[in-house]
Amino acid sequence: MDSKNKLLLVVNPISGGSGKEQLIQEITEVLNHRKVVFTTYETTGEKDESHIRKIIETQSIQKIMVVGGDGTIQTVAKAVDKRDVALSLIPAGSANGLASNFQFPTTVEDQIDIALGDSYILLDMISINDHLCLHIADLGINATLIKNYENSEIRGKLGYALQTIPTLMESDLPYSFSLTIDDQTINLQGVMVAIANAKQFGTGAVINPEGQMDDGIFEVLIFKKLMLIDILKTLDEDSYRNPEFVECYPATKVSIACPSEVSLQVDGEFIGNVKRVSAELLSTKLKIMVPTQEPNNL
Numbered sequence: 001m002d003s004k005n006k007l008l009l010v011v012n013p014i015s016g017g018s019g020k021e022q023l024i025q026e027i028t029e030v031l032n033h034r035k036v037v038f039t040t041y042e043t044t045g046e047k048d049e050s051h052i053r054k055i056i057e058t059q060s061i062q063k064i065m066v067v068g069g070d071g072t073i074q075t076v077a078k079a080v081d082k083r084d085v086a087l088s089l090i091p092a093g094s095a096n097g098l099a100s101n102f103q104f105p106t107t108v109e110d111q112i113d114i115a116l117g118d119s120y121i122l123l124d125m126i127s128i129n130d131h132l133c134l135h136i137a138d139l140g141i142n143a144t145l146i147k148n149y150e151n152s153e154i155r156g157k158l159g160y161a162l163q164t165i166p167t168l169m170e171s172d173l174p175y176s177f178s179l180t181i182d183d184q185t186i187n188l189q190g191v192m193v194a195i196a197n198a199k200q201f202g203t204g205a206v207i208n209p210e211g212q213m214d215d216g217i218f219e220v221l222i223f224k225k226l227m228l229i230d231i232l233k234t235l236d237e238d239s240y241r242n243p244e245f246v247e248c249y250p251a252t253k254v255s256i257a258c259p260s261e262v263s264l265q266v267d268g269e270f271i272g273n274v275k276r277v278s279a280e281l282l283s284t285k286l287k288i289m290v291p292t293q294e295p296n297n298l
């Protein structure tokens with residue numbers, strides 16, 4: 001790779017809660033060994049989007065390797081905007097929701113092979129109440145759980161588990177939702193409405209087995225009841241989804257109204273309590289390097 005075709009390595013030093021020194025050293029060694037010319041940008045949490053955009057423009061960057069979680073990928077995606085820049089992922093967040101859908105190899109060497117390879121998808125992106133969504137957003141019980149988790153001291157899966165009971169106790173279930181999906185209006189009660197581009201959460205729960213991240217549509221999933229057996233079935237992508245548990249509608253545009261405020265999360269980030277959500281597929285796609293076998297399997 002010549003210096004005109006420089007790779008930008010974007011590193012979030014705090015994602016996933018662990019130090020990155022060893023990981024960065026490993027990435028640096030592999031990139032040097034492959035004679036890749038690269039420059040590194042370490043995020044600060046302040047104005048990263050505009051700093052990254054400036055580097056892309058001034059250094060004519062066409063490839064960015066992201067070392068971080070979903071929030072870091074989002075920041076880079078916003079900086080890239082409509083430019084023809086390919087993102088590759090070294091998953092290093094706490095949940096890695098988006099990356100978990102690509103079945104990435106676990107070694108840095110193999111992940112860099114994908115970054116330097118030629119297999120990619122053009123990922124659909126959704127605008128949800130003016131927030132960029134690459135993965136899954138939802139309105140209801142899961143977003144309340146994320147809010148309570150973000151306010152708690154204990155991280156990781158245990159942290160989520162500990163918030164389950166207080167979340168159920170505080171939530172006024174079921175919620176009433178009025179959805180307009182393309183031209184169809186649906187009124188019903190439920191515990192959660194998900195707007196899903198991807199198949200699964202970072203936890204491995206497959207809530208949207210039909211999800212294809214590059215098919216020009218997203219799915220609106222309405223979860224009607226908290227049914228333990230059906231929640232457990234989400235651990236198996238192929239298991240039958242009970243229509244009493246979940247209804248699924250393919251869409252490119254949806255608006256949702258609720259009579260009282262309900263929690264909203266986008267790509268794992270709690271956004272706030274809202275009465276209205278409007279989501280629309282963007283015309284811009286995001287180029288993401290993926291394992292070779294992935295394009296037909298997303």
Ligand SMILES: Nc1ncnc2c1ncn2[C@@H]1O[C@H](COP(=O)(O)OP(=O)(O)OP(=O)(O)O)[C@@H](O)[C@H]1O
Nearest residue numbers: 015016043044045068069070071072093094095096
């Ligand atoms: N140097 C920094 N210090 C503090 N916060 C930072 C820094 N760099 C980035 N951030 C913040 O990190 C957040 C993004 O983290 P990211 O989502 O990538 O990791 P994560 O939360 O561990 O992973 P995941 O979203 O996959 O669970 C953003 O809120 C951003 O503002």
